[in-house]
Amino acid sequence: MKPGEWARDPEGLYQRSRDGVITVARLxxxxxxxxxxxxxxxxxxxxxRLLPGVLLLNSGTPTRRxxxxxxxxxxxxxxxxTGAAACRRQGLRxxxxxxxxxxxxxxxxRKIGSSGHVVVERTTRMPQPVxxxxxxxxxxxxxxxxxxxxxxxxxPVTSLLAExxxxxxxxxxxxxxxxxxxxxxxxxxxxxxxxxADGARSVAEVDAMRVWRSTGLPEPLxxxxxxxxxxxxxxxxxxYFVDVExxxxxxxxxxxxxxxxxxxxxxxxxxxAAAGIAVLQTLPSRLRSEPDQVAAELVSAFRxxxxxxxxxx
Numbered sequence: 084m085k086p087g088e089w090a091r092d093p094e095g096l097y098q099r100s101r102d103g104v105i106t107v108a109r110l111x112x113x114x115x116x117x118x119x120x121x122x123x124x125x126x127x128x129x130x131x132r133l134l135p136g137v138l139l140l141n142s143g144t145p146t147r148r149x150x151x152x153x154x155x156x157x158x159x160x161x162x163x164x165t166g167a168a169a170c171r172r173q174g175l176r177x178x179x180x181x182x183x184x185x186x187x188x189x190x191x192x193r194k195i196g197s198s199g200h201v202v203v204e205r206t207t208r209m210p211q212p213v214x215x216x217x218x219x220x221x222x223x224x225x226x227x228x229x230x231x232x233x234x235x236x237x238x239p240v241t242s243l244l245a246e247x248x249x250x251x252x253x254x255x256x257x258x259x260x261x262x263x264x265x266x267x268x269x270x271x272x273x274x275x276x277x278x279x280a281d282g283a284r285s286v287a288e289v290d291a292m293r294v295w296r297s298t299g300l301p302e303p304l305x306x307x308x309x310x311x312x313x314x315x316x317x318x319x320x321x322x323y324f325v326d327v328e329x330x331x332x333x334x335x336x337x338x339x340x341x342x343x344x345x346x347x348x349x350x351x352x353x354x355x356a357a358a359g360i361a362v363l364q365t366l367p368s369r370l371r372s373e374p375d376q377v378a379a380e381l382v383s384a385f386r387x388x389x390x391x392x393x394x395x396x
Contacts, residue, residue, distance in 0.1 A: 150185060158195055228269075288321055
């Protein structure tokens with residue numbers, strides 16, 4: 084642009100940005116003095132400062148994409164988005180909404196630090212990025228575990244890892260990534276992965292395994308498909324104790340509230356009864372709010388099934 088032309092052609096200036104985000108260095112190349120850039124970012128001005136040296140060409144609230152673009156412009160061309168922002172862009176939803184942060188990986192030799200909404204991690208293990216909508220993302224396995232290392236409690240770690248496995252990621256690949264990287268912050272993700280590897284497909288099932296381990300009962304089959312003698316499908320209980328023909332179902336109230344889901348649950352329980360299988364139904368919320376009581380109920384139901392089985396025999 085010719086000197087001063089930017090002021091007469093704001094649309095042309097926008098077209099030279101990335102989604103309305105641009106660096107001060109680029110603006111200077113286009114003929115906008117740096118002092119003018121920062122003056123236009125003052126309260127009431129038409130632009131907004133997002134990060135050191137990175138501006139938004141309007142004064143409104145930036146979108147998440149604009150915040151990601153700003154982070155990449157701030158960190159340089161070799162930066163890769165990881166953590167929650169990368170997970171979300173690759174289809175995962177079990178992530179905290181606020182505060183919004185952009186976790187970036189940069190080569191170890193880069194001398195740049197975190198700032199504002201950007202968390203910069205210098206690493207010797209730069210991943211080969213996956214380009215999605217022009218944004219370089221860490222592969223899902225790396226992004227998920229980078230996020231897990233920064234989450235502070237078991238619930239969000241379990242939710243994210245369970246969804247990741249349901250998304251099609253192999254548990255073995257997650258373990259391999261844990262082994263390849265730093266051990267910092269990996270104890271909880273490793274523990275949760277071991278439980279998922281035991282057969283859990285959801286957060287509720289991980290919680291169910293924790294309750295079961297407190298009971299001293301024998302190992303059940305997890306998510307095992309049951310069929311009767313003629314091969315007709317019965318159900319796929321969360322846990323099934325083969326020797327006593329006893330099924331444990333973690334039944335969500337929300338899921339079974341609808342008429343169709345409720346009818347399906349009744350039909351399933353009817354198939355259990357017809358096959359002579361005892362069943363205990365537990366709300367997933369109780370696995371956390373009343374784990375001791377649920378454990379006692381599980382033990383009692385197991386013993387009752389065992390006694391019934393002995394009488395039949």
